[in-house]
Amino acid sequence: MKRPLIFVQDPNALKNWLTACGTDAKILYDLTDLSNRYDTQSHLILIQISANSTVEQIAELAKEFDVIAFANEPNNLEGLQLFQQGIKGYLNTFAGVERIEQALVTIRAGSIWLGQNVMQAMIQSLINESQPKEDWKNLLTEREQEVTALVLEAQSNKDIAQKLEITERTVKAHLRNVFEKLEVSDRLALVLKIKNWQ
Template sequence: MTQLLLYVQDPNALKNWSQATNLTKKILYTLDVNTQELDKENDLLLIELPQTEKEQEKIELILRQGFKMILFSNIPSPKEGVQWFQKGIKGYLNTFAQTERISQAVETVLAGNIWLGQSVMQSLIQTVSKSRTVTDDSWKERLSEREIETVELVLQGKSNQEIAELLHISERTVKAHMHNILEKLEAKDRLNLVIKIQNWSN
């Protein structure tokens, strides 16, 4: 049975997090958790990012053991999100996000996907794109010309809105292209698509 483990200092945020989903919840009062008592398959940790380095190291330790975690930050930034995603978090949100958004994030992560805000996703894609160049472009054979143009802009870290403006199409059309692209290239999400294309071999 899925259980949410909540570690948060702010009582208003705790109230929000608790109301976001009907799943079983347990409040953690410390990050000194006995990971032997946790269930990697079913437990999802919702953690407010602590300020001290020592406490942050405890989070890293939990992540290294392979636990699923959504990290909440009081002042989220793309840079911070990217750094923590590279350490293994599955989601990144504002501590005071609305309950609907928290609920969506929890569902997304429990379904095996990642949840990152658009700005963090774009930063991450840009980081990944800069790290290597695409050598095999045979993936293009599976897509229409418009879809290829869309992917090339995604590889530059552009958002749907920016792609719509650059290609002079509606954002709705971009979303339709993205849906088809992910399906044709069997990618789970934008980030997965970028990584897949960069490691493409026919």
């Protein structure tokens, strides 16, 4: 399991970060020469975006380390840019302990962690690039096709439930079936698979 390295300016955030990371975490006081000081394969970095740790510096670190970036005021554009640069997670600086723990588990399992708004923005940017082939529809029921079509429009589960006049629980059930049939694990993977359908 990768040992967390923490670089944060806000003492209130530090408390949550340390609680989420456990006793194995190490606090960083500077970002100089980290790849020579720490093994890039056995450490991951939790870092607050600030004057002392700019988006550019974080993008450089993401070339060598798994990086979770934290923003005081997260926004979709910044999140998308950071994911394009290779970060593994993007959260609010003041996220709760449970949310940080979930992100750590997800990233250690080899996935990425992004908030719903950033995921919606990513899906929207993928959708705008090109029109996918529609052969994937042959594998799904009519209702699953309707749910998937709304996912492709970057709609949330709540919005899908309202539009189709079903419960969010039913939307989740349809999505589980779609994920299984199309052999994907999440919404982003679903959109990518459909966009690149052969």
